Amino acid sequence: MALYDLAGARSEGALDDLVNFASELCAAPVALVSVVEEEFQSFLARVGTDLESTPRSQSFCAHAMHGHQVMEVPDASRDPRFADNPLVTGPPNIRFYAGAPLVSRDGVPLGAICIIDDTPRDGLTPFQTRGLEILATAAMARLDARRAARERREQRATVAETRAALVDSEMRFQTLADTMPQMVWSALPDGFHDYYNARWYEFTGVPAGTTDGEGWNDMFHPEDQDRAWQLWRHSLETGELYQIEYRLRHFDGTYRWVLGRAQPIRDAEGHITRWFGTCTDIHEQKLALEEREVISQELSHRIKNIFAVMSGLIHLAARAHPDIAPLAADLRERIAALGRAHDFVRPHSNNSRPSAQQDSLRGLLEELLAPYQSNAAERVTVTGIDIAIDDRAATPLALLFHELATNASKYGALSTPNGHVTIDITAHRDVSRIIWREDGGPLLSGNAEPSGFGNQLIELSAVRQLGGRVEREWRREGLQLTIEAPAASFSRVLRTE
Template identity: 55%
Template sequence: MNSKPITRFQLDARHKAAADMLPLSREHALQSAGPAFHALADTMPQMVWSTLSDGSHDYYNARWYEFTGVTVGSTDGDGWAGMFHPEDQPDAWEKWSHSLSTGEPYEVEYRLRHRSGEYRWMIGRALPVLDENGAIQRWIGTCTDIEDQKQASLQNEILSQELSHRIKNIFAIVSSLISLTARANKGFQNAAKDLQGRISALGRAHEFVRPHSEKSRPQIGDVTLSSLLATIFGSYPAYSEGRIKIGGPDITIDSKAATPVALIFHELATNAMKYGALSVPDGRITLDLSANEETVRIAWAERNSPTVLDAEPTSGFGSRLIDLAIRQQLGGHYERTWTADGMELVMEVKRDRLEQAA
């Protein structure tokens, strides 16, 4: 089929005619598309709503009314707030007010009243519709039911806490068995004391990083290397006396890294109490922490030790334990030296071994 080519004049005329048919503004476009938008929103599984620029609600889709059971129009304006659980209203209002004043996306979790009278967890999100000058003309938002995910998360938390509680009981049982064995076998008493100390250090590390409820959670803030070390040394009198000092930045630590860290510094502190700086009243220990993107450096320095060794003593079980923890579990290396008044141990370990589960 033959056709004549379109001239530039004809193309410009068509563009002009099409432009003349376009709405004068995005607001006009949104109003013109209202029925189509409502039809589309009613097919969505989520609850969809819109507001004017001041946050006054003027539209909800069919899912909203199906879920809430309220009459059409009864939650327009600010009537929606009464549908939230009373405990969640302040937070929702605060975040909504912030978004209205700044134009930032809105996101909040809250409990919404179902038509049955029960409350279900939702996540609410909204984005602004802007005109060509960047001014907010209205907001389009959604409510997504996350009750099932919340319940699953709660169940997992309960199971984690129960498992953690049982692990804690196992630590106590193992310690009791060691104590009973030592009473029956006096030759085992010295070794039993060391073994119980290691079990105790592991127990403190586990208590520090285990899953907690809001009531049982220690008031320690984030799980960091500094706070973990403080927990490990908390049972040593020298720490409360100020003879063990920890300095450096907060470095995040993962729960799996807590075990080797606890064993390393329990061994160092125990040896210091037996032979080193903590065996005398004026002995001091400093730990300096530093880090870059790839490694974490920890410098342990003992001062005013009673005995200064000229060379490293024969490696015992504690030394092998430290070596295993640093080299294999934390992917690092270390150097131990003896100075004029004590021992120094400087280790460098992989940062991702501390911060991420292996």
């Protein structure tokens, strides 16, 4: 009922003429427009009484408002509903009551327009009854008009507040966007670009508005335009994050590398309402990264040459001292294994990059054990999962598996035509396990005590450098060696996760 502005109707006397006419029409000393609420009834208009409200429990109108016609009480002192009512037993000593219900346009009973007399009556005349019904209709019409006016005022106020909030929000956004070092833009759900901040126009030097719609793509380097369109259309179709590095034309005519990103804004139903994006100048970082890549490749190439020089020096020393030739050959093979490991994990150009994945244990094993294969997977088979490795783990792994392969080719499975080696890679929780198993080589008569520099190298690689442990089983069919090490010791990425 608050929507009817009842307090305003009372203060402005909007219904006073109706109660005055009701009093005259029915020749009654008291007439009221009463609104019944949860605990009280309030009088919006009154004549013949100073009362402004009464408890609901004493209200005659609380009964009248639920009817469909005028309710009459000929003598309240004889009516069981009202005989004990304080308004009957005391002032104003109500005897006769007639009230027409006030019902809202939504069908909600609000109260009644009524007349009261302190003398019993037989009832109203038909003319008076009809007149009271018309007055009830007029009262509701005025209340409905006030309600509609109030709703319009509130709606106008809400619209004004909303517009003011939007203007304020837009000003705040533009101020924030213009103070950001990045270029900021926004687009409609269909991809139409309709806003760029000041930084965009400062960077590109184009007149305001010239890159709206699809004009932004002309600012890209010709080689980047098709790729940018393809990624942008994909994001529009799927709602996925838009991210791309491209060259953007600077106001001085050059092209600078820029990182572009955009994310959609969604409503409560998940529909995209707008895209907001940024462009960040990464030109210096891009050039620095390319320069560092060139230096890294050059340094790595020189390290590879050092391996070759070392191998050549050992070969010259062995020619001068034939008695150390076997030791020199072993040393050269180990250096060659280190060289292959370094070549596997070092930075490469597109032309020098190995075919196997460079952060893969399987790839490293294929590279190291290729000399022992007559055909692919014929002598050495790798099974199980793959493990990510980095340059720190590649060196001990290369030395370890080189020693195992060398020993197998001299004394074990790879020393016979039908021998075979299986390398099985598994992982459980945070521990990786690698099993080297030889079959088909010379039969073993019993356990052999590991000795020699090669076995020490295996222990050094697996235990001290990888932080793991080594277990040997001298099966009759051949050696089975199990290496267990923390998964984090194979890769820096795993170490930081």
